[in-house]
Amino acid sequence: MRQRAVVLACGLALAAGFFSLPASAQVLRDNLTLGFIRFMAYHEAGHLLMNQVHGINASTWPKEDIERYADQIAAVLLVPDADDPDGVDEIIGAANGWLNAGAGHTANDPHAPPEERAYNIICFVYGSDPESFSDFKQYIQPDWNCEEQFREMDDQIEYEFVNDTDETGVPIELTYEAASPETQGARQFLQASGILEDLILDIETEFKLDRRTKLVAMSCKGKADEGTFHFDTFQSDDPARNFDQIAICYELVDMWMKAKVDIGQ
Helix, strand or coil: CCCCCCCCHHHCCCCCCCCCCCHHHCCCHHHHHHHHHHHHHHHHHHHHHHHHHHCCCCCCCCHHHHHHHHHHHHHHHCCCCCCCHHHHHHHHHHHHHHHCCCCCCCCCCCCCCHHHHHHHHHHHHHHHCCCCCHHHHHHCCHHHCHHHHHHHHHHHHHHHCCCCCCCCCCCEEEEECCCCHHHHHHHHHHHHHCHHHHHHHHHHHHCCCCCCEEEEEECCCCCCCCCCCEEEEECCCCHHHCEEEEEEEHHHHHHHHHCCCCCCC
16 A cells, blocks of 8 residues: 555645535434434544554554544545435535534544544545535635545545455444443434444445454443544454454434534524
8 A cells, every 4th residue: 555645635724614504405413413423433444444454553654644544534435426315414414513523622632623524524525526516616625626635535445445356354243232221312323323234334345354343332431432433453362362343432422412513494
């Protein structure tokens, strides 16, 4: 892989003002929640692919580059077809979710600021098909070069991550752990959404994993990074027991189900 060859979307010059879609294009609250959760899950899948396919992790790349690259992988994998209204609503919901994420971003956070992550999503959607997504042009700055950025990242995924061999990869193990009474609704919402099943289908179809991988929906209360989803690699003296894990925290799902957000009229 051409290490760090991509021009990272963190270089976008953000447009001033709040990303507010016209009323006809505003998403419903559920689509905002679904879009944000789906993007977060696919962001962690980006970490999974980076680590398993190319050994990209905190020991090989700067954390800031890793987080932005995972955002780009997620954004490309989630670009909807123009004739898929649910997919379009959800990706707009993901962008609006970041713009409603509040002031929680700190100077030492390796992730891009929320507004930057929102415009990165919109740029990639527009760049994938400027004609079909022409309504998005009003939010795009000419110097973002969205078509070029999307094409370069799409090519990197296609030629440097996708495995076109006939080999069968290691399947992903999905578990919905028990939820607390406070997050039982989040567990039910997540299961009904099918987001994790979609993620597994997308990853197992396009990529061949070579290491045991667990996708676990769980309560993260009292654990490290309880307020977000996270990717971890578990090592032991016995290689047969090693595995990667994406944790999907009920607490984050619950927070977005209950958050007061401005989704327009």
